Amino acid sequence: MFKNEKAFTLVEMLIVLMIISVLLILIVxxxxxxxxxxxxxxxxxxVAVVQAQADAYTIEKGSPPTxxxxxxxxxxxxxxxxxxQGDVITIDQKGNVGRVPEGS
Known part of the structure; x- marks a missing residue:
């Protein structure tokens, strides 16, 4: 009656699910x-962008931003x-840009 039907067996489906599970465990x-x-x-x-803008400010105004x-x-x-992520960007008196971690 069902001699010519092609389908996956339960074991084949379990093997595929196991392989997918292992990949997810490794990748996620x-x-x-x-x-x-x-x-x-x-x-x-x-920080690099702000440093470039601080340098442009220094060139245009003649002194670094305070x-x-x-x-x-x-x-x-x-x-x-x-x-x-919340770090605050700061500038020192010489116009050097840095960052202070959030909560410090």
Missing amino acids: PNLINKGKDVYEQGCDAL SIGDLVPEYIREDQKTCP
């Missing part, structure tokens, strides 16, 4: 850990004063 934790690296690199890039507020709104936007 690695993806979760990459999020922190992306935010760190994004914050480093934002605070991050000196750059807003002409050189940077208000939202560029902090990194996405």
